[in-house]
Amino acid sequence: MKFGILQFFSWPGRHGPLEDVYARALERIGIMDRGGFDAVWLAEHHFTTYSVCPSVHMVGVLAAARTKRLRIGTAVSLAALYHPLRLAEEVALLDVISGGRVNWGAGRGFAPLEFEAFGVPPAESTERFREAVDIVLQAWTQERLTYASANYRFDGLEVLPKPLQKPHPPVWMAATSAPAIDWAASRGFSILMDPHATTTELGEKRRLYARRLAEAGFSDAGRDIPMARLIAVAKTKAEATEVARRGAQWLLSAYAGPGHAKVLQTNPEKTMQVPTINHGEDPLGR
């Protein structure tokens, strides 16, 4: 079994200088590199102290420079928020600079504040995300990119650099909802599974993915399917429970914050985790 760390850049209460958050994260990444971890997976968020890392690709370059063997994952690049060519360029550059150590995780995102600030109508976010993924993969694998849609038109464009890994870095799609799982499986993509699902939900989603993958004619064998889990470990059970309680509070505060207010009010089906809160249940209280 493989181990990775989902690296947040949390700044709870804005305690201490923000640069210390990055220094501690980089120190931790060094420990991962020297230990038995497969990868660090960097989480992209915007406009929140829940995790202050608006560019996983920039931090990824820094992580790559300070490590020798650790794979550098994105969990995720919020693909709907990028121009797809800039995204293709940045991830490919990271792959080259890191010596071919990129695990590319892509996601649509779900925070209304992020969509609004970046000018992405939430109703179009799924389409934009899927198109961005298509364009990134084509930009990486075609010597010259020719592409035409309602949103983009490229004619024989040489997108550089190409990734070091061929045909391209391994790719995962963040998939928490049934439609997202269906789409990822239908395209043969591996998936990243979210940290907020209960164990029962995790099992249901994993089985759904396997079924859909088989229906689409793809094999499940040999795939790494990272399942994100929040972890509280301590020397005693009581201490670990207290760490878990504080973590639950931190998570709830983040999802009840202003970045998600519109989801909570108007569109409870946008994510797997927010509706649980919206329906009056504490997903971490069960």
Place this chain on the structure above:
Amino acid sequence: MDHVILHGTPHELVDRIAALREEVGLNYLLAAPLSRESFRLLADEVLPRVA
């Protein structure tokens, strides 16, 4: 909380992870430690026993 956050002593975590392998087919644990000690114990005492 018990269904979303893996919490406990290092020994208990090893057992929980083994159970997840059986229950949901876990083959890649993407761990999000909730404290510095959680990361340290995960690296030093849990990972060597389950990887």
